[in-house]
Amino acid sequence: MKTPTRIIPAMIAAAMILAMSVFLPDPATTAPETAKPLGPVEKIRTSLNPRPEGWAAPDHTAALERARAPREYVAKVRLEDPKLRQIRFKNLGLGVGDIKYSYMVLDSPLVNTFENLYGPARFMHSKHAASLGGDCALCHHASPEGADAGTDRLSETVACRSCHQESFNPDHPERIGLKAAYHQQCMGCHETMNRGPVDCVGCHAKRVPDHKELVKLPADPSPIEVTKECLRCHQQAGEDMIKSAHWLWKGPSPFTVEREKKVMSGKATDTMNNFCISLPSNWPRCTSCHAGYGWKDETFDFRDMTRVDCLVCHDTTDSYHKAPPAAGMPAPEVDLKFVAENVGKTNRNTCGNCHFQGGGGDAVKHADMCAVLRYPERNCDVHMGGYDFTCTDCHKAVNHKIRGRSTSLPVAEGSRTCEDCHTNRPHYGNGVLDFHLNKHTDAVACNTCHSPVYSKCKATKTWWDWSEAGDKARKPVKDKFGMEDYNWMKGGFEWKESKKPVYTWYNGYMERLLLGDPIRPDADAFWPGENPSAEAKRRMVATNITAPVGSIKDPSSKIFPFKLMDGIQPADAVNNYLLAPHLYPTSPDDATAYWKNLDWQKAFVDGMKAAGLPYSGEYKWVRTNMYWGIKHEVMPKDMALSCVQCHESLTGEKTCDRCHQDRRDMDFKKLTRTGTDFTKMLAQGRDVAELVNATDYIDFKALGYEGDPILKGGRFKKLPLGRVEP
Amino acid sequence: MSIPRRQFLKTAGFGIAAMAAGPAHAWESKAPDDPLGCLVDVTRCIGCRKCELACNQVNKLPEPETPFEDMRVLDAKRRPTAGAYTVVNRYYPGALDERGQLSPTFVKIQCMHCQDPACVSACVTGALSKKENGTVHYDASRCIGCRYCMVACPFEIPAYDFHDPLTPQVRKCTFCLERLEDGKMPGCASICPTEAITFGRRSVLMRLARERIEGDPARYENHVYGEHEAGGTSWLYIAGQPLAKLGFPAVPDEPLPRRSETIQHALFSYLWSPAALFATLALTMKTLSGSKKDKE
Numbered sequence A: 001m002k003t004p005t006r007i008i009p010a011m012i013a014a015a016m017i018l019a020m021s022v023f024l025p026d027p028a029t030t031a032p033e034t035a036k037p038l039g040p041v042e043k044i045r046t047s048l049n050p051r052p053e054g055w056a057a058p059d060h061t062a063a064l065e066r067a068r069a070p071r072e073y074v075a076k077v078r079l080e081d082p083k084l085r086q087i088r089f090k091n092l093g094l095g096v097g098d099i100k101y102s103y104m105v106l107d108s109p110l111v112n113t114f115e116n117l118y119g120p121a122r123f124m125h126s127k128h129a130a131s132l133g134g135d136c137a138l139c140h141h142a143s144p145e146g147a148d149a150g151t152d153r154l155s156e157t158v159a160c161r162s163c164h165q166e167s168f169n170p171d172h173p174e175r176i177g178l179k180a181a182y183h184q185q186c187m188g189c190h191e192t193m194n195r196g197p198v199d200c201v202g203c204h205a206k207r208v209p210d211h212k213e214l215v216k217l218p219a220d221p222s223p224i225e226v227t228k229e230c231l232r233c234h235q236q237a238g239e240d241m242i243k244s245a246h247w248l249w250k251g252p253s254p255f256t257v258e259r260e261k262k263v264m265s266g267k268a269t270d271t272m273n274n275f276c277i278s279l280p281s282n283w284p285r286c287t288s289c290h291a292g293y294g295w296k297d298e299t300f301d302f303r304d305m306t307r308v309d310c311l312v313c314h315d316t317t318d319s320y321h322k323a324p325p326a327a328g329m330p331a332p333e334v335d336l337k338f339v340a341e342n343v344g345k346t347n348r349n350t351c352g353n354c355h356f357q358g359g360g361g362d363a364v365k366h367a368d369m370c371a372v373l374r375y376p377e378r379n380c381d382v383h384m385g386g387y388d389f390t391c392t393d394c395h396k397a398v399n400h401k402i403r404g405r406s407t408s409l410p411v412a413e414g415s416r417t418c419e420d421c422h423t424n425r426p427h428y429g430n431g432v433l434d435f436h437l438n439k440h441t442d443a444v445a446c447n448t449c450h451s452p453v454y455s456k457c458k459a460t461k462t463w464w465d466w467s468e469a470g471d472k473a474r475k476p477v478k479d480k481f482g483m484e485d486y487n488w489m490k491g492g493f494e495w496k497e498s499k500k501p502v503y504t505w506y507n508g509y510m511e512r513l514l515l516g517d518p519i520r521p522d523a524d525a526f527w528p529g530e531n532p533s534a535e536a537k538r539r540m541v542a543t544n545i546t547a548p549v550g551s552i553k554d555p556s557s558k559i560f561p562f563k564l565m566d567g568i569q570p571a572d573a574v575n576n577y578l579l580a581p582h583l584y585p586t587s588p589d590d591a592t593a594y595w596k597n598l599d600w601q602k603a604f605v606d607g608m609k610a611a612g613l614p615y616s617g618e619y620k621w622v623r624t625n626m627y628w629g630i631k632h633e634v635m636p637k638d639m640a641l642s643c644v645q646c647h648e649s650l651t652g653e654k655t656c657d658r659c660h661q662d663r664r665d666m667d668f669k670k671l672t673r674t675g676t677d678f679t680k681m682l683a684q685g686r687d688v689a690e691l692v693n694a695t696d697y698i699d700f701k702a703l704g705y706e707g708d709p710i711l712k713g714g715r716f717k718k719l720p721l722g723r724v725e726p
Numbered sequence B: 001m002s003i004p005r006r007q008f009l010k011t012a013g014f015g016i017a018a019m020a021a022g023p024a025h026a027w028e029s030k031a032p033d034d035p036l037g038c039l040v041d042v043t044r045c046i047g048c049r050k051c052e053l054a055c056n057q058v059n060k061l062p063e064p065e066t067p068f069e070d071m072r073v074l075d076a077k078r079r080p081t082a083g084a085y086t087v088v089n090r091y092y093p094g095a096l097d098e099r100g101q102l103s104p105t106f107v108k109i110q111c112m113h114c115q116d117p118a119c120v121s122a123c124v125t126g127a128l129s130k131k132e133n134g135t136v137h138y139d140a141s142r143c144i145g146c147r148y149c150m151v152a153c154p155f156e157i158p159a160y161d162f163h164d165p166l167t168p169q170v171r172k173c174t175f176c177l178e179r180l181e182d183g184k185m186p187g188c189a190s191i192c193p194t195e196a197i198t199f200g201r202r203s204v205l206m207r208l209a210r211e212r213i214e215g216d217p218a219r220y221e222n223h224v225y226g227e228h229e230a231g232g233t234s235w236l237y238i239a240g241q242p243l244a245k246l247g248f249p250a251v252p253d254e255p256l257p258r259r260s261e262t263i264q265h266a267l268f269s270y271l272w273s274p275a276a277l278f279a280t281l282a283l284t285m286k287t288l289s290g291s292k293k294d295k296e
C-alpha cells in the first residue's frame, strides 16, 4: 500500500501559494472595489492548482476501462421463467459474494448513439444486489445459450452488454440496444419499487455545452457585465441563486434545536464561531468567499442579481480567484472573458477554493476538508481519490440550493447522508463480518469507523486563544507539522494532524449559541491583563457554541465523530454574551479595527454596533467549544476501525464461541482485526503513535455504556453477549 | 408485401373507387414494397423530449423558446410546426398508478410517412414525393406555396413556414433522409433512451408490433395504428390505450389519394378530356351569344 497521505511536492507548492494568497491579509490593504490597479494588468489563464501529473482516481479509471472494453456478442440466449430462474440461482448459491466488480460506470460507445449529452451513470453493483436480497436473476434475466452456472458460476450472469449492443440489429430486431436496456431496466425497476431516480439527472451529470460561441462579451469585461451576460440566458438561475444560502448566508435552520422555525439564521446575521468570531463589521475580508460581488457592508443589495458571482462556482479553468479582501471581487489578473467562455459544472476546485479555506487558510477550520482533496490519494478520501467524486456528486443542487447540512452553520437546504447511497445496511458482502458490521449501523455512524482519524492529510487548528493576541514582539514557533503557534493579530494556536476525534451521540440536530445568546452561567472567565497558564485555561468551564444533540437512549442518535475546536474568546462581562469584534480594517484610516489598532475596546464598540447588540464597555475572556462533524475524507474499508479496536473483549478470543455454540472453523483473530492498522500509518509518517494498539477506541463509558457492550449489554438490548467468565 | 397489406387490399378495395372506376382505369397504389419505418411503442415513452432535441439538431431547426429539458411545455397540447417536426404530448387517458395517481402517457408525433400519401397526391408541382425507402420527401425548389398538402394530410402534419415570405416552405419530418442514405438511423430513434422508437423495415416492425401485443395483451391495445390507417403508413404506433384517446385522428383505412384521384380520373377519362370540355363550352357560349345578336 502506498502512503495514505503522501502529498506530492507540486501540491504542497500549490497549496502554499493558495494559502499565502488568502491567509492573513495585510491590515493596511486598500478598501474593496477600489482595488483595481492603474493601467492594464497581465491576465493569467493558467490553472492555479494544476492536476498533478499522473493523478488518477484508480477505482473510477479502472471501471471506465472495463466499461469501454468490447464484449463478444451473445447471439443466442436461453429464456426462463423469472421466478424459476430466481430459485435456481438461489439454489446454486449465486449472490452478492459472487460480484466481481462492485463499482461500475455505465459508459460505452454503444450508449452514446446520438450525442453525448450526459455523463455516464455510476452504478453501485453490490449495493443494488444487496438491496435486492442478492437476487441476481432480477436483472440478469437471461442466460447465454449453453452457459451453466452449475459448472461455471458466473457464466449465466453476463454483463448487460454481452447481449445488448447495437440497437435495431436486423438479425435480432426485438433485442433492444444497450442504452435502452439500461434505461428500461433501471427506470422500470426504480418505478415499480418506487425507489431510486427516474429522471435524467438523478443518475447522469448533464454535460454543459461549450460556451465559447454562446458567450458574447467585450474584451476585459467587468464582473457585473459577465453576470449580465450569464443572466441573458439563465435568468431563472439568477432568480434561484438570490434565494440560496450561498448568496444570502442565512436561511431556515431546520436542524438547530429550539431554532427549527428560525428563517434568518446564518453567518450574515447571528452565527458565531471560535475562529474569526463573526461577520458583521468585517465584511470585505469575510465576503471574499461570498458568491457575489461587493458585499462590503450592511448596505449590500441582495436583490441585485447582477452581483451574483457565477464564475466562482462554474469556472472550469481553475484560473478564477477572488482578491481576498475585496468583498468578493475577482482578482484583477483573472481573464474574465476567458473564464466565462469556459464555464461548466462545479468541481472540487471551485467548491474547495472557499470551503477548503475556511478560517482563513487551508484546513484551518474543517477537520475533513483541505486542499489535498483537489487531487487526493485514494487513502485520503476514497470518494474523491478513488472514484473521482466532485462535491456535487453528493451535494446535489436543485434550483441552486445545495443539499447538505453542516454542524457549524444552521442554514440547510436539504441533507445528505452516507445512507442515501449506501443504505442503512452498507456492508454488502454477505460475509460473516458484513453481517456483524451491519448490526452496528443503527448505533454507529459510518465515519466513526471509516474515518478514525481526522485531518490525516493536513494539520487543522484545534485551539485558538484570542487573549494572547497583540504581541508584535512574540516570535511564532513552528510545531512538528510546520504550523505556527502564534500570530500577533489572532493570538495563540494549536494544530493537530491525524487526530482521534471525540465521539458523542448525535441525531443530526445541533444546539447553537447565536449572537446575543447568554454564555453558560457557570462558565469560567479571566480578566484582561490576567494570564492564566495553558493548563488553567484548558480546565475552564467552556460554553458550547455548537454541540450535537443526542443521547444513548434516543434510537435516532448514533455515535458520531467530531473535531472539537477549543479556544479563548472575548465576552461581554456584564451582558454575558460573546462579543463580535471589529477585526478587519475596511480602509487605511480605519481607527477601530483590531488588526490595525490593537485596541480591543474600540474593536468591540464598533463590532457590536454592527452586530446590533449593546456593549457594556467591559469584557472578559471565556473558553468556548465547537463540535465540527467529521463527514468527509472517508477512508477505504481496509483502513476502517477493526472490531478489536473498540471491543477489548474480543482481543483474547480465538473462536466465535463467546456468543455462538458453534466454534466455527474460521480465523477469528484475523476477522476481528480486519481494518486499520495504525502502525502502518505511523510508519508512513503520520502522527498516530498514541493510537497504535489502542483499544476501547471510542470510549464506551464516556458514551454512557457500562463498558464494552459485548460484556455489559447494548443500549437497548440489555443482555450481554455470550458466556460469563467462570 | 406483407400479408396484412394484401388483406387490406382485398377487404378495403371497395367503395367509391370500385364503383366509379372500371378495371382499365383502376387507381394504383404507388406504395413501396417494404419501406423503412419506425414503430413507436407509446408504452415505452417516458416523455423525455430527447427526440425533439435530436430532430432539432439533425434538421438544424431554430433554437426552441424553452429548453428541451423544460417539461412544462407538456402542459399544453402541441402540433408539429415549421420549427419542430416532432413534438411529444402528454395525455392522461385514465389509467391509475399504484398510488392512485393518474399515470401519464406520452406520445411523440411527426409525419407518418404514409404509404400512399395524400400530401403527395395533392401536390400540384411534385414537390412532395414518396421515395422507395419510405420517406415522404419535400423538395423546396419545386414548392409554389399553395399549401394543398396541408389541407390534404389527414394527420395535420405539414406546417407552413411563414417567417420567410420570399421562399415559402412547407415543413415536416424528413425521416432524416440524409441520415438514412448514409446508413444511419433517424435522429429521434437514435437518441431515444428507451427505444420507444424502433427503426427498421415495415414488415419487421409489423411483426414486432404483433409480437409485443400478443406477448403482453394486458399492456397493449390490440391495434397497430398505421397498419391500415390512410392505407398504411411507414410509421406505426402501438399503445396501452386506444389511440383515439391519445390525440390520433380516426382516419379511414382507404388510401386517401384513391378517392380524390379516382374522381379526377373518372372526370378526365369518362366524360371529356379538358380540351373537349372547353371546346364544348366555347361552342355553347358562341351559339348563345349568336342567337342573342340575332334578336337585336
Ligand code: SF4
Residues within 6 Å of the ligand: B110, B111, B112, B113, B114, B117, B118, B119, B120, B136, B152, B153, B154, B155, B156, B157, B158, B172
Ligand atoms: S402524414 Fe401527412 S404529410 Fe406525412 S406523408 Fe402522410 S399525408 Fe403526407
Ligand code: SF4
Residues within 6 Å of the ligand: B051, B054, B055, B056, B058, B059, B085, B086, B110, B172, B173, B174, B175, B176, B186, B187, B188, B189
Ligand atoms: S425522423 Fe428525423 S425528421 Fe422525423 S421526427 Fe425523427 S428526427 Fe425528426
Ligand code: SF4
Residues within 6 Å of the ligand: B044, B045, B046, B047, B048, B049, B050, B051, B052, B088, B106, B108, B188, B191, B192, B193, B194, B195, B196, B197
Ligand atoms: S426520446 Fe423516446 S422516450 Fe423520449 S420522448 Fe421521445 S419517444 Fe419518448
